[in-house]
Amino acid sequence: MTEISESSCESQQITLKNRHVILLILLTCAFIGVVDVQIVAIALPTITNLLNASIGQTQWIATSYVITVLCTVLLFGTISAGVGKGRILRAGILLFTVSSLACGLSTTLVELIVFRVFQGLGASLMMSVLMALIIEIFPPCERGRAMGLNTAVIALGLIVGPSAGGFIVDAVGWPYIFFFNIPVGILLFFGALHFLPADNIETGYKFRDYIGSILLVLMMASLAMTFDTLANPPVGLLILSVWGILWVVFLMAFIVHERSHPNPLLHISIFTNPRFLVPSVSLILYLTATFILLTGQPFYFQGVMGLSPSHIGVIALITPVTMIISAPLFGWIYDRTPWRGYTVTGLVLMGCAYFGCGLAFSRMEFLFIVIAFIATGIGRAIFQGPNVIEIMAAVPPSLRGMGSGLITTLMYLGIMIGVSLTAILLTTGLTASGYSGQILEADPSLLAGIFGQIMGIGGLICLAGAVCSYKRDQSGEKKGIDSN
Numbered sequence: 001m002t003e004i005s006e007s008s009c010e011s012q013q014i015t016l017k018n019r020h021v022i023l024l025i026l027l028t029c030a031f032i033g034v035v036d037v038q039i040v041a042i043a044l045p046t047i048t049n050l051l052n053a054s055i056g057q058t059q060w061i062a063t064s065y066v067i068t069v070l071c072t073v074l075l076f077g078t079i080s081a082g083v084g085k086g087r088i089l090r091a092g093i094l095l096f097t098v099s100s101l102a103c104g105l106s107t108t109l110v111e112l113i114v115f116r117v118f119q120g121l122g123a124s125l126m127m128s129v130l131m132a133l134i135i136e137i138f139p140p141c142e143r144g145r146a147m148g149l150n151t152a153v154i155a156l157g158l159i160v161g162p163s164a165g166g167f168i169v170d171a172v173g174w175p176y177i178f179f180f181n182i183p184v185g186i187l188l189f190f191g192a193l194h195f196l197p198a199d200n201i202e203t204g205y206k207f208r209d210y211i212g213s214i215l216l217v218l219m220m221a222s223l224a225m226t227f228d229t230l231a232n233p234p235v236g237l238l239i240l241s242v243w244g245i246l247w248v249v250f251l252m253a254f255i256v257h258e259r260s261h262p263n264p265l266l267h268i269s270i271f272t273n274p275r276f277l278v279p280s281v282s283l284i285l286y287l288t289a290t291f292i293l294l295t296g297q298p299f300y301f302q303g304v305m306g307l308s309p310s311h312i313g314v315i316a317l318i319t320p321v322t323m324i325i326s327a328p329l330f331g332w333i334y335d336r337t338p339w340r341g342y343t344v345t346g347l348v349l350m351g352c353a354y355f356g357c358g359l360a361f362s363r364m365e366f367l368f369i370v371i372a373f374i375a376t377g378i379g380r381a382i383f384q385g386p387n388v389i390e391i392m393a394a395v396p397p398s399l400r401g402m403g404s405g406l407i408t409t410l411m412y413l414g415i416m417i418g419v420s421l422t423a424i425l426l427t428t429g430l431t432a433s434g435y436s437g438q439i440l441e442a443d444p445s446l447l448a449g450i451f452g453q454i455m456g457i458g459g460l461i462c463l464a465g466a467v468c469s470y471k472r473d474q475s476g477e478k479k480g481i482d483s484n
Contacts, residue, residue, distance in 0.1 A: 068120025077405020084199025092125025097185025148331020287414025322377025346383025362452030
């Protein structure tokens, strides 16, 4: 296995001597895509005031971006087989840059939401092919380190987004959170134009599954609205039922259509492969647990410990900074040490850290919380890169664009579940305790106990993901990363 990897590595190093420059371009695309999910949140109060809108209306500035990516990223990943991954990436950079300019120039809420949809389309185009390009550009012996860097960059985006958003809004105004993307986008576009290799386009490929595309958008939109309803209590059962029923109907129609279509948007048969399905489930569970912590920690530190937003922002850096430091290191180790247990180890460590964090939350022991956050970051760094490589290894080379888009879809699905589940668990815990007021006005000891329980549930989710990874290791081949 190692000899084959090294041989493949040597042969590809000759033809892709600019692969590290290409990786820098791809990582920067991933960075600005993640930042623009986070950076808008800090500006919403200012935008709400300046555009004379309600909080519910301005929430669509953030939600429209996420829903657009979720609805379209699989479609763009699939059609890249016939269009070319490089063309898809360059189109995404261009659209993202132009729409960022339009967002900054918007004078009404409707304009801003519309242009955020176009910005989401640009981000979706970019993210739909990022992981497929990394897999294709780097030989097997370097993929772990490349994916480790990708994990670190995503963590960096989580850091920079909120903090940069607050600084920019205070210093020069909210439009500049969008104008920031313009010089970066211009450099990325010309860099991609110059350095990306020629597209490997599938001969004779023609996209014809238009009905499947429509059903996919309707299915993902109804799913996103279902989770959006759940994440904003009090939950209206009628509207929740409507969105849930629509999602089931569109899901069943999509599956039936894709099974019968000769050239489907999504090859449903790929889900019958445990080497693809099991790590995909692990990925969803991992991101669900991740966003339980990310969503809950600001409320805990402000409501229980009485910390200011600036102090909370510093504490929130602990896990991402740990990932930035450790992810490239574990990626380097993964490249040199063939072992099936990386994903299991990462999720078990995360689960133990969540249990420890839950205990520390309930006892309000700050030092142990910090230790748990560091352990969580290490667990995430160990898990994420190898897991993505395992998923992509189970996808046939001709379907890697689809696989890359599907991974991004699964990531956003896990994020939505995590955010929604946190809101549900927190609201349920407060209601069961007889409290119905504002969250931050609840008794600190009550909140501490509830957040401790929520983190315990997050730990169980991590261990469930570890069981999935273990089952995959038992049924799969040694690593499965050398198939091209």
